[in-house]
Amino acid sequence: MILTDYLRATPDLTWDIARQCGVTQGTIRLPEDDRFDVTSLSDLRTVIDRFQSAGIKPIIVEPLPNELHDHIKIGDEKRDWAIERFIALMKNMHEVGLETVCFNFMAHYGWTRTKTDIPERGDALVTGFKLADFKADDFALTEEALWDNYFYFINAVLPYAEKYQVKxxxxxxxxxxxxxxxxxxIFTSLNAIEKGIRTIPSxxxxxxxxxxxxWLMGESIPEAVExxxxxxxxxxxxxxxxxxxxxxxxxHDNGMLPMAEIMKLYKDHGINVPVRVDHVPTMQGEKGLNAGYDALGRLYAIGYLKGILEALDINERR
Ligand SMILES: [Mn+2]
Known part of the structure; x- marks a missing residue:
């Protein structure tokens, strides 16, 4: 496995913590301001150079920039404009060694939580979701339309993903x-995920x-990995x-998923890919400004993950 961490495009405490934990590969969030043009190779190189001079090699972009993706998921009049810009971004990703883009197809609401201050062990604070507390707005999109928008996007970009070798x-x-x-x-079950990635094999x-x-879908993790x-x-x-x-x-060590066992599953199936810690608690002294992505929780989680990788002898250095 290749240990990465999720890092914003300008240096902050999480950069230092990642570097001090020995993370050398980055999952990066591209800048979201008017000064960054997602189609500009020189703008992208500026971001990459900033990471590399800090000792981190960016290998993954996450997420696909929302300024583009929101139009693609909803399928509005700016969709084709957004797709063209994403294709240009993939061309530039190839130039700078970015191998993968992590994208989702959650339209309108995205990653959704109803609370960001639920007490966890030792009064750390975590995010959570309770459907009964969720307040919807008037936006509407059918399942059929969302599948159509998904395949419209995939059909348009996959030939270029192959051409530019971007996963x-x-x-x-x-x-x-x-x-x-x-x-x-739509991507709420293992069957739906398989439909999404295997209808057009690549x-x-x-x-x-x-x-x-x-796990929250109710799927068996061993079956999903298989x-x-x-x-x-x-x-x-x-x-x-x-x-x-x-x-x-x-x-990461206090939930319902058996983390070391799951990591061993990946090993047993020969899966050797980048990994990063996801949502972490806000810890003592932190203000919770980036709920789920604060720094101290990451420090703990990266150490815990690295320990499991080393115990299984799958902490690949490259
Ligand atoms: Mn995630």
């Missing part, structure tokens, strides 16, 4: 519910295996407690 790694819906308000969600279309999403193993491009190391209509994140 498209589909993240499941979080939470994995069939709809939020009147907006359908070595460049696969998944981000966000393990807790599969069925997806040839198309797992990236792993989100994540633990939760509860069920899909009412759950909270946890410390």
């Amino acid at each position: 498209l790694a589909l993240h499941p819906d979080d939470p994995p519910l069939p709809k939020l308000g009147n907006t359908a969600r 070595e460049y279309l696969g998944v981000t295996f966000c393990q807790a999403c599969y 069925r997806l193993k040839d198309r797992i491009f990236f792993i989100h190391f994540r633990n939760v407690r509860g069920e899909k209509t009412d759950f909270s994140e946890t410390f």
Whole structure:
């Protein structure tokens, strides 16, 4: 496995923590301001150079920039413009050695939580979701329209993903519910994920295996790993407690998923891909400004993940 961490495009405490934990490969979030043009190779090189001068080699982009992807998922009048820009981004990714883009197909609502301050062990705070507390707006999108928008996107970009050797790694819906308000969600089961990545077979279309999403779907993790193993491009190391209509994140060693066992599953199936820790608690002294992505929780989680990788002798250095 290749240990990475999720890092924003400008240096902050998480950069230092990642470097000090020995992380040398980055999963990067591209800048989201008017000064960054997603189609500009020189703008991308500036970001890459900033990471490399800090000792981190960016290998994954996460997420597909929302300024493009929101139009693609909803299928509005800017969709083709957004797809053209994404194709230009993939060309530039190839130039700078970015191998993978983690994308999702959650329209309108995206990653959704109803609380960001649920007490976890020792009064650390975590995010959670409770369907009963979710407040929907008036937006509506059918399941059929969302599938159409998905395949419209895949048909348009996959030839270029192959040409530029950029892996498209589909993240499941979080939470994995069939709809939020009147907006359908489609990647909420293992069968749907397989339909999404195997209808048009390609070595460049696969998944981000966000393990807790599969668990919350009610899927068997061993079965999901077995069925997806040839198309797992990236792993989100994540633990939760509860069920899909009412759950909270946890410390990585304090949820319902057996983390070391799951890592051994990946090893037993020969899966050797980048991995990063997902949502972490906000710890003592932190302000929770980036709920789920604060620094101290990552420090703990990266150490825990690295310990498991080393115990299984799968901590690949490159
Ligand atoms: Mn995830």
